[in-house]
Amino acid sequence: MIAPHGVLDSAVSAQGVPLQFGGGFIELAVLFLILAVVAAVLGARGVAGLSMDIAKWLVIIFVILAIVTFIL
Numbered sequence: 001m002i003a004p005h006g007v008l009d010s011a012v013s014a015q016g017v018p019l020q021f022g023g024g025f026i027e028l029a030v031l032f033l034i035l036a037v038v039a040a041v042l043g044a045r046g047v048a049g050l051s052m053d054i055a056k057w058l059v060i061i062f063v064i065l066a067i068v069t070f071i072l
Contacts, residue, residue, distance in 0.1 A: 025062035029055045 036051035 025058045025065070029058035029062065032058065 032051045032055035036048045036055060039045075039048035039051060
């Protein structure tokens with residue numbers, strides 16, 4: 001049985017993509033930073049502090065993974 005043209009193209013292109021680590025740490029860090037700023041403006045200091053700590057750790061993890069990636 002012959003596969004439709006679109007199915008064959010997508011199967012070939014999917015095999016050509018190398019495996020990569022998704023992550024998205026910077027996007028999450030920016031999200032938590034925005035959440036911290038909004039919470040601080042609204043007066044929720046506990047939520048703002050926790051969100052800022054989470055954003056800080058996400059940036060640290062991103063930097064460590066970026067350095068490891070550049071070295072390897």
